[in-house]
Amino acid sequence: MRIRSDNFFFCLPVRLGVFILTMFGMIGGVIVSATGWLQVSQLSIHPLARFDTTALYFHTIVFTIIVAVALFGLAGAITKRRPLLTAYGYMLAALLGISIASGCVTLFSLFRAKDMKEISECENGSTDPLTVNVCQNGVAVFKGTAVGIYIVTWLYLSYACIIVASYVGQLRRRRRRRRIPRCW
Numbered sequence: 001m002r003i004r005s006d007n008f009f010f011c012l013p014v015r016l017g018v019f020i021l022t023m024f025g026m027i028g029g030v031i032v033s034a035t036g037w038l039q040v041s042q043l044s045i046h047p048l049a050r051f052d053t054t055a056l057y058f059h060t061i062v063f064t065i066i067v068a069v070a071l072f073g074l075a076g077a078i079t080k081r082r083p084l085l086t087a088y089g090y091m092l093a094a095l096l097g098i099s100i101a102s103g104c105v106t107l108f109s110l111f112r113a114k115d116m117k118e119i120s121e122c123e124n125g126s127t128d129p130l131t132v133n134v135c136q137n138g139v140a141v142f143k144g145t146a147v148g149i150y151i152v153t154w155l156y157l158s159y160a161c162i163i164v165a166s167y168v169g170q171l172r173r174r175r176r177r178r179r180i181p182r183c184w
Helices: 014-041 050-079 082-111 116-123 129-137 140-179
Strands: none
Touching: 014 050, 014 140, 050 082, 050 140, 082 140, 116 129
């Protein structure tokens, strides 16, 4: 079953939709990946358990890849090159699968119960009440934000796959129409 849409948000051309979605992908990806790389840079000061560190790197790398893929899609949308857009669509689909895997690992890391060894490694000898609370309970606000970020990202990637495939189909149909000679 194929899902196709000739319009973006019911009234805009799909080319504009591809352009808008790539811009949202770049902006959102930059914000989330920059936050992730900032957290990675703080690992020497605020260490995490090994599994949490791995999840953080995985999460940050996936959102950095989203930015790179969005740049690729932007080039395809601007140049109207079907091979670029087809590759972009496949990259989005692969990225959706990778993002789901990354999200599962990251969310598992956030919501799992930590043992005393991990808590003591996290506290790193600190007596600061905030550090102790975060190490023992995690950041409750961040948990909700992380779930929201992943849900929005998965919806974005799914819709972007549909819109890009629709635009590629539209370019393919236009190309076929140009090839057919008109006999009047």
